[in-house]
Amino acid sequence: GNSVTQMEGPVTLSEEAFLTINCTYTATGYPSLFWYVQYPGEGLQLLLKATKADDKGSNKGFEATYRKETTSFHLEKGSVQVSDSAVYFCALTIPGGYQKVTFGIGTKLQVIP
Amino acid sequence: DTGVSQNPRHKITKRGQNVTFRCDPISEHNRLYWYRQTLGQGPEFLTYFQNEAQLEKSRLLSDRFSAERPKGSFSTLEIQRTEQGDSAMYLCASSLAQGTGWTSRPEAFFGQGTRLTVV
DSSP states (O other), X not given: OOEEEEOOSOEEEETTOOEEEOEXXXXXXXXXXXXXXEOTTOOEXXXXXXXXXTOEEEETTEEEEOBTTTTBOOEEESSOOGGGOEEEEEEEEOTXXXXXXXXXXXXXXXXXX | OOOOEEEOSEEEEOTTOOEEEEXXXXXXXXXXXXXXXXXXXXXXXXXXXXXXXXXXXXXXXXTTEEEEOTTSSOEEEEESSOOGGGOEEEEEEXXXXXXXXXXXXXXXXXXXXXXEEEO
C-alpha cells in the first residue's frame, strides 16, 4: 500500500534558523507529492507540490525536491519566522486512481522569537 | 475561486444524537472527499464522490455514517447515534478529475473543517 513517513515533532527553532522536515514515502506507482500546512484550529492549506522526479516545489520561502531514488520529499526553509509555526503534513496521491490523499502523521513546528 | 466551504465550523453534541455536516466544494471540481482527523494525527480518508456517485468508502466509515452528494455539487456527512470516539475534525476536499487539467492541478483543496465534540 501507500504510506508517508515524516519526522515526529515537535520541532522548536529560533527565528531565522534553518528548517528541515524529513519525509519519505512508499507508493505503488508514480506518486504526486505535496506538503500541506495546518495552522491552529484551521483546515489544510496546500504549501507546495511536485509531480515528477527532480521537480522542486516552492512557495513562501519553503522548498522540497522530489527525489525518486531515495523516495523522499524533504521540506526546507532557509530562515523561519514566528508566523511559520504550524503543523506540516507530507502527502501523496497516485495518478490514475481516485486521487485520495495519503498523509503523514504531521510535524509540529514552533518558532520562538 | 471561493474555496471549499464547510458548515458548521464547530459542533458539540450529546452522545446518541445525530449530526449532519455540509460541504460546498469548488464549483468546477467534480471530485469530493471526506476525511477525519483526530488529535495529533494526519487526516484519514473516509469516502469519495465523483459527481453524485459515491465510488469508495473506507472501512473507517461504519454503518452509523452516511454521506451523500445528491446533485453532484454540495455534500452532506451524517453521523447517527454519535459516540465519544466520533469526536474529531471532519475535513472535506475537492479536486479536478483527470482529463480536465489534472496534470497541472493534481492537488486536493481542503475546507476549514468541522470540529465535532461528543459529550
